[in-house]
Amino acid sequence: MALKTILHLSDLPNLDHVPEIYSTCFSKGLDLNRASSFRIPKFMVIGHRGHGMNILQSSDSRMKAIKENSILSFNSAAKFPLDFIEFDVQVTKDDCPVIFHDDFILTEENGTIFEKKVTELCLAEFLCYGPQKETGKEGKCLYRKTKDGKFVKWNVETDDSLCTLQDAFQKVEPSLGFNIELKFDDSAVYQQDHLLHILQVILQVVFEFARDRPIIFSTFQPDAAQLVRKLQNNYPVYFLTEGGASIYYDVRRNSLGEAMKVCLEGGLQGIVSEIKGVFKDPGAVPKIKDSNLSLLTYGKLNNVPEAVHMQYLMGIDGVIVDFVEEISQTVDDMIKPAKEMTREGKGESEANSKLQFSQKELSFLLKLIPELIQF
Incomplete structure (x- = not known):
């Protein structure tokens, strides 16, 4: 049965090794002493699974350049002006948080x-797959497995x-932020105690x-999102949808409106949505922002510079992308004119106005986009 109640720390067993408060801060100076005060300082670019996900059947060589969710991928992404990398964490049978996206490992x-x-x-079994560290x-x-069922x-x-996960903390450029996706099987039903145990194991490594x-x-798992927020007050928690x-x-997983409810009920800091969901319902953006929630997006459209620029104008806080070099440059080009004009003393509001469409043009685009997006 899905976890229905909000738990109190005093009700949670085996929390002796998980500090209640762990003070930290953004390397760029943003205070995160309390996750509730979290605010994104600018339009963020986040590398998807590091340098980008792998699509093995793609004709685009960038989708097969570097093994996703690897130390090499993370440090390759760190060479570009990214704020964070995103990666997927699961917990092995012997309680070790590992980084891997798929629910299953496939081998011959x-x-x-x-x-x-x-x-x-x-x-040990997990690490025996793929290239080995030992010479x-x-x-x-x-x-x-591809979408059409081929191996x-x-x-x-x-x-x-x-x-x-420990490898990532110890071997990846320390100034690079981690967007840790807590990965759960969509087809599984998680009992409360099991869900709690998984999160505790991950939090111990993080702390x-x-x-x-x-x-x-x-995380896409709404109960896990609310529970990890309850377990710690140091880092922001976003609900994926x-x-x-x-x-x-x-x-709770079926709309931006439901995602807002999950966040507000659980005291979460933001939403990470498939960009198609946002473009299909652009009116949700101001509602999310008015609720003091941050909004990030992911999806293939985030590899298209024009789609990223549109999101910047809409007030979205950041994008998770596969083409980190191209999109980080796109974002730098978007933000640079505003910075330059501000330095010249023209004021931030005037600088921002130079980047934006007129209100009439923006309104037209927001009405047009849902007609163009097909699920």
């Missing part, structure tokens, strides 16, 4: 493809070994190794 044995659930593997040691070949070898131009690194938690692109049994 004796000509047959086998799938093994990541959360049912111990750490001369060969890992098991990784496969991936393809997970071949990329530059491969890297699988990694843990031990985060130091001053900026952190944002996000497809904004209606897919329909789920849990109605």
Whole structure:
């Protein structure tokens, strides 16, 4: 049964090793002593799974350049003017938080493809897939399932070994923020105690190794989102939603309006929506902002510079992108004119006005976009 009640810290078992308050701050000076005071300082660019996700059947070489969710991918992304990288965290059977997107690991044995659930593997089993850190040691070949049901070898131009959450904290450029997606299986039903245990295991690693690194938690699992917010008051928690692109049994996942309710009821700091959901319902943006919630987006359209620029004008707070080099440059070009004009003494409001469409043009575009977006 889904977790229905908001828990009090005094009701939660085994929290001895999870500090109630862990003070931190953004490297750029934003105070995060309390997550409730979190405010995004500017339009953020976040690298999706690091340098970008892998789509193995894509004709675009950028989608197969670097193994996603790897230390190499994270540090490659750090070379560009990003604020955060986003990655997916699951917990192994022996309680180690690891970074991997898919629910299952696919490999070939004796000509047959086998799938093994990541959360049912111990750490040693998980790490035996893909390239190995030890010289001369060969890992098991990784496969991936395409949307049309085919199995393809997970071949990329530059491969890297699988990694843990602790590895990321210790080996990734320390000024780069982490958007930690708490990954759960959409088809699974999580009991309260199990959900709590998973979050505690992840939080213990975060509190031990985060130091001053900026952190944002996000998850599609509404109960997990509200619970991780209840468990700690140090880092902001965002609720992930497809904004209606897919329909789920849990109605809280089916619209931006429902996402707002999850955030307001649980004291969360923001929403991360599929950009199609926002473009389909642009009127939700001012409602979200009026509720003092931040709004980030993800999705393929965020790899299109014009779509990113449109979001900047709409007041969206940031984008999760695959083409980190191109989009970070696009955002720099958008923001730079305002900065230059402000330095020249013309004032920020005047500088911003130079970047925007007229109110009539913007209104027209916001009415037109939902007609162009097809789910």
